[in-house]
Amino acid sequence: MGSRHISLKDLARELNISISTVSRALKDHPDISREMKEKVKKLAIERNYTPNPLAMGLLKQETRMIGIVVPDLVTHFYASIISGIESVAKENGYFAVIASSNENIIKEKESIENLLKARVEGLIVCMSRETNTTDHFEKLVSRDIPLVMFDRVCLGDKIPAVIADNADASQKIVEHFYAKGYRRIAYVSGPENLSISKERMKGYWAGIKACGITPDENLVENCDLTFESAKTAMNRLLQLPNPPDAVYGINDTVAFGLMKAIKEAGLKIPDDIGVVGFTDEFHSVVVTPALTSVTHPTFEMGQQIAQLFFKSLTPGFQAETLIVKTQLVERESSNKSQS
Amino acid sequence: MGSRHISLKDLARELNISISTVSRALKDHPDISREMKEKVKKLAIERNYTPNPLAMGLLKQETRMIGIVVPDLVTHFYASIISGIESVAKENGYFAVIASSNENIIKEKESIENLLKARVEGLIVCMSRETNTTDHFEKLVSRDIPLVMFDRVCLGDKIPAVIADNADASQKIVEHFYAKGYRRIAYVSGPENLSISKERMKGYWAGIKACGITPDENLVENCDLTFESAKTAMNRLLQLPNPPDAVYGINDTVAFGLMKAIKEAGLKIPDDIGVVGFTDEFHSVVVTPALTSVTHPTFEMGQQIAQLFFKSLTPGFQAETLIVKTQLVERESSNKSQS
DNA sequence: ATCATTAATGCAAAGCTTTGCGGAAAGCTT
DNA sequence: AAGCTTTCCGCAAAGCTTTGCATTAATGAT
Known part of the structure; x- marks a missing residue:
């Protein structure tokens, strides 16, 4: 045996x-x-x-394991980032142990504890959508445990992080809609505790202002990032006395929910309502009409995250936040026929 | 430090x-x-x-790690199965280390070697699409290393496995098409070395026979499981002198490719051509028209895989193959208007 | 022939935990 | 008071690897 x-x-x-x-x-x-x-x-x-790596680990006091905690495993965005992280980790002789928080703060804390018990040498975390406290992260910092966050981040001055140019990208979506002739532009955001929500919201208002559109609070809705809640949010928007002629979601799952609700209401995309997503999943190409979306270079993002992690291991390292550029890929869903 | x-x-x-x-x-x-x-x-x-788990592992000669090798991480099917495996593993005090073969046989072998070096206590593997030899699996068997395979399997008499009722499900799709009024039913299969290809192919012919349709070899195409190659295969089918009025793919990625090609050819789904997928991904709901598809209970499948793995650890265990029932979920893409 | 080098190999400790066995002290019996 | 049983705790080995130091044998020098 x-x-x-x-x-x-x-x-x-x-x-x-x-x-x-x-x-x-x-x-x-x-x-x-x-x-x-x-x-x-x-x-x-x-x-x-x-x-025997166990004996080596014991002797050298290192495991060469790095723990990753993501909100879920079944989203292309995370899966692809993980692949990127793993590729760089492997190059450095490390390997990744992956845990999913299932978008649950309790499970997130448990996962972190378990990874620590398993003696990972550091952690890479993307917060769950429920995570509205940061003490468990502060504890890691004070215990001097290497930690890098990405996408949904917090405590930027203490914790190194990699995020997208959220505000910028969000603003560009609004401007793109405007250029295409849309005027009542709605936005369906996520939980307020998440950094991506805040930043993309900021970009929305900046875009509205830049286009000279009269701001309308009614055109901003919230959801909890699920397909269903996005549908519900969209239905609320559609029942407005003066409904939107364009809408975008905080990510592609949400965008798919928006599309579903719009179709169920018998409206046409992109002519009745334009739609744009965020975080380019593979299936943006597959849906009809093809979804205009903001592309994250997810694999490369994963690589950068891992590189930042290894950099954070060097003595004297100061926390920094890397911002990766995204790109708006125009497809059919926001291509209003000029009338 | x-x-x-x-x-x-x-x-x-x-x-x-x-x-x-x-x-x-x-x-x-x-x-x-x-x-x-x-x-x-x-x-x-x-x-x-x-x-310290390292010390314990050294002493007890066990790591409580179980290695998983999947063709990729970004497909919902695998991600969800992994979640299922992890849930049962955790219950038994084990945790999973995940590696991706990237559909590459070399990387598959490397991953297995690396996991073994890391001292996993056993392996759970789904073959890459390139894998056409089985000696690396036979070696594991002869070295007495616990191994369970799933979905794409081999050496069923020696290696415990969990698979779907592929032939049955495939036959049911054909019969479903027939019942809906489709008559020239095409099938786009995958690489011949994969068990799922063989079994689903068998089901196709069984279905054709059961429906009393004259078999037509031309209506069977192959692809390498990518979106692009599925499109190409579909285009070949469309250029047939007598093209199909229904088609299904070996999995949903393929089905999406089929749909894309059909749409690009200006044909309407489901009236001109009916489409059915295999392996229900989340996005079958999102595409237009919603894709009729065979549902795998992926999470539960993962749990069964893990259970079989632990069962295989008990002395005197004989390899067995578990077959999980799938279900055909009817949506719009195969709902021909009766004319 | 004796001493000093050099070359080649072995000893033992450290890293952390578990566990069989031996040992010391205390309490009890007679 | 001497012997016996409890009760409680420490020693040491095992699991595997690395590495400073010691050891042995052989070679060269004088």
Whole structure:
């Protein structure tokens, strides 16, 4: 049962030499004679020896594990970022252990605790949508545990972070709508505790102002980021005395919900109502009409997150926030026929 | 640096007692007096002691890690199955380490090797689409390493597996089409080395036969499971002298590709051509028209996979293949107006 | 032949936990 | 008071690896 892996001791016994000699032979230590090295290496390969990471971890006091906590695993956005993180982690000899908070603050705290118990050397976290307190993150900072946050972040002065140019992108969406001839532009936001909500909201108002549109509080709705709640929010907008002729959501799941509600109301996209999403999921291409959306370079974002993480390990590191540029990809859903 | 975690030794030193006493006190060993237990436990909580899993792993010769290798992470199907596996794993005190083969056989083999080096106690694998040899799996079997496969499986007599009722479901799709009035029913399959390809193909022909349709080899196309290749396959079908009036794909990504090609050809779904998918992704609801699709209970499937894995750990276990029932969810894309 | 180098290898500790066994002190019996 | 049983605790080994230091043998120098 426990004998599936062979150890230095096994090799040593078989060759009738000491463990230290085996260890040194495998690492080409100058003290060991050439013949001995060859003999040892040959047997090691034959027996398929691989060093035991548990023993190494114990000795070196490091696990080379890095813990990732994301709100869910089934969203393309997170999955792709994780892939990016893993690619850089692997390059640095680390590997990622992934936990999902299921958008739940309790589970988020538990996941962090469990990863710490498993002796990860640091954490990369994207807050759940419920997370409205930050003490569990402050505790990590005060315990000197390496931590990088992304997308939904907090405590930017203490915790290094990677985020999108949320306000900018949001403003550009409004301006894009305006340029396409839309005038009553609505926005469906997410929970107020999330940084992305705040920043994208800021961009919305900036865009409205930049376009010289009279601001209308009624055109801003909230949802809890689910497909269903987005539909509900859209229905509220549609029942306004003066409903919007354009709408965008805080992410693509929300945008899909908006589209569904619009279609169910018998309205046409993009002619009756224009729609734009945020966070380009694969399926923006698939829906009809194809969804205009803000593209996050998710894989690269993941790589940057990991790079920032490793940078944060160096002594004297000061927390910084990296902002990645997004791009508005125009497709059919916001292409109003000029009338 | 290495002093972020405190050990039994730290507690022992602080209380001026031996390490063994601390260890036993924390586990309520009868040899330890009540007062001593209380004193130790109090300090342990105060200092936030958690046992070092590396040391435990080394001692007990177990890591409680289980390795998962999937073709990709960004597909809802796999992400959801992983969640299911993790939920059961956690219950049993195990945690999952996830690796992606990126649909690449080399990377698949590497991932398996790396997980083994990391001392996972067993593996759960879904083959990449390129995987046409099975020797690396046979090696695992002969090395007595616990292994469970799912969805795309092989060596069913030696390796426990969890799969969908592929042939059945496939046949039901054909019959569903027939019942809806479609007569020239096409099928776009995947790489022939994959079990799902073979089984769903078998179901296709069974369905054709059951409906009394004259078989037509031309109505069966292949693709490599990507969106693009599915589009290409569909275009070939559309250029047939006698093109199909219904088509289904081996999974939903393929189905989306089919839909795209059909739309680009200016044909209407479901009236000109009916479409059905396989493996119900979230977005089947979002596309227009909503996609009729075969639902896998993915989360539950993940749970069953994990349960089978733990069952396979028990002595005397014989490989078995679990077949999970799927369900055909009728939506708009196959609902031809009766004419 | 003796001493000093050099080369090649082994010993042992550290990192953390569990656990069988031995040991000391206290209480009890007679 | 001597012997025995409890009660409570510490020693040490095992699991695997790395590495400073010690050891052995052999070579070269004088």
